[in-house]
Amino acid sequence: MIIPIDRLLAESNLGREQALQVDRFIEMMLETNAHTNLTRITDPEAILTDHILDSLSILDTVRMNEGSSLCDVGCGAGFPGLILKIARPDLSVTLMDSTGKKLAFIDSVIDDLGLEGARTLRARAEEAGRTKLRESFDFVTARAVADMKVLAELCLPLVKVGGSFVAMKSAAAGEEIAKAKPMIGTLGGRVAHTEAAGKGLVVRVAKEKPTPRRFPREYKDIVK
Numbered sequence: 001m002i003i004p005i006d007r008l009l010a011e012s013n014l015g016r017e018q019a020l021q022v023d024r025f026i027e028m029m030l031e032t033n034a035h036t037n038l039t040r041i042t043d044p045e046a047i048l049t050d051h052i053l054d055s056l057s058i059l060d061t062v063r064m065n066e067g068s069s070l071c072d073v074g075c076g077a078g079f080p081g082l083i084l085k086i087a088r089p090d091l092s093v094t095l096m097d098s099t100g101k102k103l104a105f106i107d108s109v110i111d112d113l114g115l116e117g118a119r120t121l122r123a124r125a126e127e128a129g130r131t132k133l134r135e136s137f138d139f140v141t142a143r144a145v146a147d148m149k150v151l152a153e154l155c156l157p158l159v160k161v162g163g164s165f166v167a168m169k170s171a172a173a174g175e176e177i178a179k180a181k182p183m184i185g186t187l188g189g190r191v192a193h194t195e196a197a198g199k200g201l202v203v204r205v206a207k208e209k210p211t212p213r214r215f216p217r218e219y220k221d222i223v224k
Ligand code: SAM
Pocket: 073, 074, 075, 076, 077, 078, 079, 080, 096, 097, 098, 099, 102, 123, 124, 125, 126, 142, 143, 144, 145, 154
């Protein structure tokens, strides 16, 4: 066992089988991390707090109907998307990242754990938002990918009207979130709920209207 399983069981709603799947995922992450950079955090207690429980905190604050579709933009080594898939096997989860080597690792975990209804997608979010994936997901999540204003333009075009964009932000991100509100409104969203959860804040943005066709723009224009 790599992570403190008893603590994971005590501090989450996971069953023993799911906790063991998480442990196997972390074991594979640390093995791969020896030659491919996936995470700076390697202490098991810290992995539990900073990666696993932080990812799970989304489920304490956002209600997701059975069978919802979810895309994790900039999933990296799989946080929060892969943890959410283990916790909620009913979700249909797309793990999106622009970096292939991280997705190759995630593919190996999906295969090892036999996770059905999880797939990886190598893409830039702002490009995916101009394909048939536009407005196709019930939920789009993102952790540690970009400033809230930039992130909203990467993620909101991918969310169905009636769905939600869920951003995991640091506890100090209040001003960043406030500054992003006008752009969020332009993109068809509204900050519906912000709650302290996990390591920081979980921000739920409700998609209330279609995103205007001119968004998302090219990355260089988004960050300007
Ligand atoms: N979400 C993971 C976590 O919290 O551990 C990874 C965070 S990592 C700091 C940021 C990830 O976002 C990187 O893997 C990077 O390749 C990806 N990324 C950055 N911009 C992106 C974009 N426009 N579209 C897709 N992925 C992107």
